[in-house]
Amino acid sequence: MAASEQDKLRQQASSGALREKANEGTLPHNIFSSEAFFELEKEKIFQKAWILLGHESEIPDPGDYIVRYICDDNLIVTRDESGEIRVFFNECKHQGMKVCRTEMGNTSHFRCPYHGWTFANSGDLTGVPFKHETYDDESISDISLDEPRYDTYNGLIFANLDEDAESLEEYLGDFTFYLDFFVGRSPEGMEVNGPQRRIIDANWKLGSMNTMSDHYHSVTTHRSVSDIDLMEHDEEDAGIAAPRYHVQCDAGGLMMRENNFFKNHEMRDSIKQAFSEKQWDLVSGDKPMGGNGSMLPNVNMLAARVQVNEGESAPITYIRTYRPIGPDKTEVYTWHIVEKDAPEELKEKSRQGYEMAFGISGMIEQDDLGNWSSVTETGKGGATGNHDVRIDMHLNQEEASDWDNPGKAYKAPFSEVNMRYFYNWLFDYLEA
């Protein structure tokens, strides 16, 4: 795409013109491939919003650490000697080399291989080779690794690169009501396996749009799954075109419908203890709900039951996040998440069900990737990049009157209303 075209797209994003277009039901195709638009997203969204780094259960003991990214910024997430979770930029305070070059592990100190500056896992500089021969004591007396803002919610660890951003609590708002269905299902807490990491040739937005809004693709993209009976079906299952609520609530959106995840869940009694009465009402009773969704900007969640062995199903839940590397390059992290108080046998079956259906070899997820990389690739076309893509399904639908839960909901088997919510949220950041 010509530089002038990119500038135009960027200008339209900032001025509100693209928001107006999205609300009328179209997006410029090159929103998935433009370098300029991508740079704007990196600066205005990924340096301003709360971004998921991992889960507390990945670092259970003092000294445990994981290394994660927000776009190109590399961060160490560690549990210090007092048991507190800390997040540091992986950048030596001397000349900027990474002080940690592994993905995870356990250590009390990080030693920079360049000149040997050593930092405790509290971030404090504790060692400088030839200290007296190199610097004035004063100039290196109060140095520690830089920290972004960070906070946790129900085990999820987030960071925010903007010192002035709202708190995580304000950011999430009432979306926590729904987030708990995936990450807050036990009074004992949840634990993750993974992550699986891989690089895909697709724009980061496509996964978020897909998981919070697009049930329509299931009919065709995931047709093979019903052909081979991968998922557990209930006798009452109304089928793929059953109506669902497309819910929009503060920092997220999801699709909820009557399903068997909570109804048949082996840990029902304990899950009930973890939920508020209102949360429990939604997932129990005559029409128990379940579903999948996205937390903005880039976290996907899904809960379902997979036929893990002959005649045997297991409840599975994943968390998936996207690290944007370029407009057409994204690193994907996926974790399996399970109740800590579940019996070991159930945890194992749940993990195996996840691996069968989702993640890198999952029989559902593997069919999604080609779609996302293809949409990204056609967005690069000199002609097709300037075409529009549609997000106008059920454009003027009335809000559902029978949704007595946080946020708004729209009732339809298929709808693109949550895609429009996603872009309105996005443009709140891009226009700021």
Added chain:
Amino acid sequence: MQTEPISKPVDDVELFHRVRSFLTREAELIDARKFDDWKELMTEDLEYKIPVRATRGENTHEDDFLDMHHVEDTKYRLEKRINRLNTEYSWSEQPPSRTRHLISNVQVGNREAEDEYAVKSNLLLYVSEGDDPDHKLLSGRRHDVIREVNGSLKLARRIIHLDNTTLPLDRISVFI
């Protein structure tokens, strides 16, 4: 441990030849996409696992695996994957990937049980898709258990240790 190097490979030319032929035949069936025939080379209690590797510490190497797998199949799950590929809607393999399994450094160890052998091999898997001139390449070490069943060899267990932690693939839709 089942993934440790073989300390003393067997000195049995005939057995080595049978195992080598088995591995070649098996790889050829995958590359020829004769998955239903390939499946017949597996025992009913098959374990087929690709654990997720992580760069975990400064001094560790062989055992850096998470409690998570890229693939953790049984015969039932493998059959599901093959059944899926046999449907009209297995989009991730339409058009089909072209794969080339190069199997080398084969070592046959002592019997694991009365009728089983520990077999190690290296894998280089080349994957070409559509008209894309770029290829995907995966390398790894395979830790197999091969069993004598009524005079034929069958694969009872395979643990594949890929050399990547972050995979250079958007999906695993081929058999590794």
